[in-house]
Amino acid sequence: xxxxxxxxxxxxxxxxxxxxxxxxxxxxxxxxxxxxxxxxxxxxxxxxxxxxxxxxxxxxxxxxxxxxxxxxxxxxxxxxxxxxxxxxxxxxxxxxxxxxxxxxxxxxxxxxxxxxxxxxxxxxxxxxxxxxxxxxxxxxxxxxxxxxxxxxxxxxxxxxxxxxxxxxxxxxxxxxxxxxxxxxxxxxxxxxxxxxxxxxxxxxxxxxxxxxxxxxxxxxxxxxxxxxxxxxxxxxxxxxxxxxxxxxxxxxxxxxxxxxxxxxxxxxxxxxxxxxxxxxxxxxxxxxxxxxxxxxxxxxxxxxxxxxxxxxxxxxxxxxxxxxxxxxxxxxxxxxxxxxxxxxxxxxxxxxxxxxxxxxxxxxxxxxxxxxxxxxxxxxxxxxxxxxxxxxxxxxxxxxxxxxxxxxxxxxxxxxxxxxxxx
Amino acid sequence: xxxxxxxxxxxxxxxxxxxxxxxxxxxxxxxxxxxxxxxxxxxxxxxxxxxxxxxxxxxxxxxxxxxxxxxxxxxxxxxxxxxxxxxxxxxxxxxxxxxxxxxxxxxxxxxxxxxxxxxxxxxxxxxxxxxxxxxxxxxxxxxxxxxxxxxxxxxxxxxxxxxxxxxxxxxxxxxxxxxxxxxxxxxxxxxxxxxxxxxxxxxxxxxxxxxxxxxxxxxxxxxxxxxxxxxxxxxxxxxxxxxxxxxxxxxxxxxxxxxxxxxxxxxxxxxxxxxxxxxxxxxxxxxxxxxxxxxxxxxxxxxxxxxxxxxxxxxxxxxxxxxxxxxxxxxxxxxxxxxxxxxxxxxxxxxxxxxxxxxxxxxxxxxxxxxxxxxxxxxxxxxxxxxxxxxxxxxxxxxxxxxxxxxxxxxxxxxxxxxxxxx
Numbered sequence: 069x070x071x072x073x074x075x076x077x078x079x080x081x082x083x084x085x086x087x088x089x090x091x092x093x094x095x096x097x098x099x100x101x102x103x104x105x106x107x108x109x110x111x112x113x114x115x116x117x118x119x120x121x122x123x124x125x126x127x128x129x130x131x132x133x134x135x136x137x138x139x140x141x142x143x144x145x146x147x148x149x150x151x152x153x154x155x156x157x158x159x160x161x162x163x164x165x166x167x168x169x170x171x172x173x174x175x176x177x178x179x180x181x182x183x184x185x186x187x188x189x190x191x192x193x194x195x196x197x198x199x200x201x202x203x204x205x206x207x208x209x210x211x212x213x214x215x216x217x218x219x220x221x222x223x224x225x226x227x228x229x230x231x232x233x234x235x236x237x238x239x240x241x242x243x244x245x246x247x248x249x250x251x252x253x254x255x256x257x258x259x260x261x262x263x264x265x266x267x268x269x270x271x272x273x274x275x276x277x278x279x280x281x282x283x284x285x286x287x288x289x290x291x292x293x294x295x296x297x298x299x300x301x302x303x304x305x306x307x308x309x310x311x312x313x314x315x316x317x318x319x320x321x322x323x324x325x326x327x328x329x330x331x332x333x334x335x336x337x338x339x340x341x342x343x344x345x346x347x348x349x350x351x352x353x354x355x356x357x358x359x360x361x362x363x364x365x366x367x368x369x370x371x372x373x374x375x376x377x378x379x380x381x382x383x384x385x386x387x388x389x390x391x392x393x394x395x396x397x398x399x400x401x402x403x404x405x406x407x408x409x410x411x412x413x414x415x416x417x418x419x420x421x422x423x424x425x426x427x428x429x430x431x432x433x434x435x436x437x438x439x440x441x442x443x444x445x446x447x448x449x450x451x452x453x454x455x456x457x458x459x460x461x462x463x464x465x466x467x468x469x470x471x472x473x474x475x476x477x478x479x480x481x482x483x484x485x486x487x488x489x490x491x
Numbered sequence: 492x493x494x495x496x497x498x499x500x501x502x503x504x505x506x507x508x509x510x511x512x513x514x515x516x517x518x519x520x521x522x523x524x525x526x527x528x529x530x531x532x533x534x535x536x537x538x539x540x541x542x543x544x545x546x547x548x549x550x551x552x553x554x555x556x557x558x559x560x561x562x563x564x565x566x567x568x569x570x571x572x573x574x575x576x577x578x579x580x581x582x583x584x585x586x587x588x589x590x591x592x593x594x595x596x597x598x599x600x601x602x603x604x605x606x607x608x609x610x611x612x613x614x615x616x617x618x619x620x621x622x623x624x625x626x627x628x629x630x631x632x633x634x635x636x637x638x639x640x641x642x643x644x645x646x647x648x649x650x651x652x653x654x655x656x657x658x659x660x661x662x663x664x665x666x667x668x669x670x671x672x673x674x675x676x677x678x679x680x681x682x683x684x685x686x687x688x689x690x691x692x693x694x695x696x697x698x699x700x701x702x703x704x705x706x707x708x709x710x711x712x713x714x715x716x717x718x719x720x721x722x723x724x725x726x727x728x729x730x731x732x733x734x735x736x737x738x739x740x741x742x743x744x745x746x747x748x749x750x751x752x753x754x755x756x757x758x759x760x761x762x763x764x765x766x767x768x769x770x771x772x773x774x775x776x777x778x779x780x781x782x783x784x785x786x787x788x789x790x791x792x793x794x795x796x797x798x799x800x801x802x803x804x805x806x807x808x809x810x811x812x813x814x815x816x817x818x819x820x821x822x823x824x825x826x827x828x829x830x831x832x833x834x835x836x837x838x839x840x841x842x843x844x845x846x847x848x849x850x851x852x853x854x855x856x857x858x859x860x861x862x863x864x865x866x867x868x869x870x871x872x873x874x875x876x877x878x879x880x881x882x883x884x885x886x887x888x889x890x891x892x893x894x895x896x897x898x899x900x901x902x903x904x905x906x907x908x909x910x911x912x913x914x
Binding site: 084112113116117142143144148149150151232235236237239240241243244245246247248249272273275277363365366368369370372373374375376377379381456460461462467468470471472473474475476 | 503565568573574659668789795797799802884897
């Protein structure tokens with residue numbers, strides 16, 4: 069088999085997570101272990117950054133082993149991110165030509181892209197184009213999203229840590245709401261446009277001494293305001309303090325976002341609706357219908373990179389999937405996304421493999437209907453069983469003065485533009 | 492000196508904190524150590540609960556040493572809370588008579604009340620009434636508030652943990668906002684009606700690799716929208732991602748809450764304005780004036796009892812002040828609030844003492860003007876130096892399945908009402 073030795077380039081894309089840099093750290097460590105990879109380059113702000121030649125050599129950044137270890141426990145994309153979407157190859161090859169010129173210039177033979185759904189679209193398109201022009205490069209996608217909405221993998225790195233933070237926060241908010249001897253309704257709004265995994269993770273807060281949240285509404289099923297009001301009345305029959313977890317993306321039977329009643333829905337550059345105000349909308353509805361103290365809490369960006377409450381399981385898995393991505397590429401595979409396979413007997417265990425990225429890109433994994441209860445206001449035990457192993461363990465963070473230390477990128481060390489220099 | 496042996500009663504009041512139960516734990520442990528105290532009773536929902544005879548014997552609740560240890564790391568008021576305010580003694584002694592009948596019935600000779608400003612008002616009034624009717628009881632207030640707004644003490648238990656959570660969260664949100672290569676303004680709304688201590692704690696997020704938040708607005712100074720817009724423009728000259736920390740309680744020059752422009756201000760039962768929407772109001776202002784991605788994040792109740800990011804220093808101090816409260820009462824003092832004195836040479840050290848509660852009740856400690864910069868948009872180094880020791884150290888939480896275990900009150904074990912039984 070033709071084994072191209074050369075340099076590798078790593079980029080990150082999509083929303084931040086607590087463990088995206090653990091995957092980056094895994095790629096770097098394994099790249100250091102193979103003779104097939106010479107220089108290890110990083111691209112700042114993903115594909116968009118490559119086009120702007122924001123490329124550096126990791127040896128100018130991570131000078132000690134300590135730096136590399138610190139990278140593992142640094143949340144949010146160390147390399148920065150982008151939301152750049154490549155055009156269809158048939159439509160416009162301009163950006164592709166430019167990117168592959170840069171790959172050629174820096175002798176890039178391995179490209180690792182850590183990201184979510186849109187990033188896998190990039191991996192798919194670039195590997196297709198490479199094949200088309202017979203460019204010897206291995207392009208591997210490493211999954212990353214708190215949303216857990218990628219198909220083909222048991223779960224995504226990043227989800228476990230967000231789920232753990234959400235569960236811990238719901239547990240604490242529940243305790244907070246219980247201290248006063250009065251009727252209250254607390255609505256906790258969780259991220260998730262179309263898939264309810266994050267909102268479902270609120271159910272992990274339940275334990276022998278806590279049975280909240282009392283109601284969970286996921287975007288997989290249509291949301292009925294009338295049913296919502298009836299549900300709260302039912303809970304109030306045996307409980308003063310009602311805790312509701314709700315996805316930002318719940319929609320009514322016509323498919324309209326609930327929060328549209330309050331805010332005009334705007335869309336981001338990918339055509340996704342940018343949401344907000346779902347909790348606040350429900351707060352107004354409850355206030356109008358109940359005599360109770362009503363509060364809505366939006367977990368907002370806090371849930372995306374709360375490294376201080378990350379899952380060690382998630383962190384280690386993210387690191388390992390990064391390492392395996394290098395092995396997969398060196399073996400000669402390209403156009404693949406790394407995945408987790410789960411075995412549950414006798415206990416939770418993950419093996420890492422890869423699948424054709426064309427099976428992944430632009431598909432969305434939602435919660436199966438049978439993992440949601442019949443009434444559509446709670447999750448089933450199978451879903452809790454699925455999520456529980458993912459939030460286990462606490463990572464050891466490097467702390468100073470009571471706060472975690474994180475690593476920051478020095479953006480003053482970009483590689484020279486050889487082409488421009490040659491001119 | 493007349494040393495009344497008898498039973499003790501403990502209550503909690505005001506808003507939840509991460510460490511209010513550490514103080515409760517300290518009182519119980521020291522009460523177990525003294526012969527002067529026989530039974531240790533708890534009142535559920537503070538003064539209001541005593542009037543409803545929601546009183547139990549701790550030996551029915553905390554059955555093992557493990558339970559007692561778990562109480563120390565359980566956030567939010569274990570005993571529940573209330574917002575009941577006693578009338579002036581001159582105006583109406585009805586509630587006082589009822590309370591002291593109950594104290595007499597259960598042979599209460601020690602009453603410990605853990606709470607904030609309003610709770611110290613209760614301690615003051617009850618001790619004054621006890622003196623008036625020559626009732627042999629020692630009443631001690633144990634401070635507790637995340638707001639750090641009690642006078643007479645260097646700081647309040649609860650503040651350090653909230654400050655640590657806020658600083659860690661600001662650090663993480665800052666990292667989150669930096670990943671995209673675009674102009675952004677992120678506004679983080681922090682609790683604090685009149686005192687800006689919590690908002691100021693966002694400055695603790697600054698370190699060698701992070702200089703955000705870039706702007707800090709405290710309720711101690713009038714807020715000018717025009718100045719705010721100018722301040723953001725100034726920061727934007729050298730920074731793409733602007734991070735603003737703002738107190739919920741900022742007011743304009745006329746003393747009107749900024750958020751009044753959006754929401755009608757309502758008041759709670761103490762006459763305090765219930766705020767919200769300050770961050771959102773500023774978000775709208777920034778959106779109208781800047782071409783940038785604008786987001787507001789409200790830390791809401793999350794900052795009140797985030798035990799998962801508590802300060803060990805705060806937790807230990809809260810525990811110790813509870814223990815010392817018992818010693819103070821047994822020594823024969825009454826109508827006192829426990830306080831911290833700080834010595835800073837050669838290093839941060841706290842000694843515990845008590846002061847006459849009349850010096851404390853209904854007064855409010857704000858940030859001194861000289862600890863805020865001249866422009867009113869940042870804090871001075873002295874303030875950071877004051878706060879830094881309070882957030883040190885991580886408590887060991889008991890974890891199970893990736894989440895902390897907390898202790899919950901069993902409310903089925905209330906003491907019998909002897910008077911009612913006798914009838």
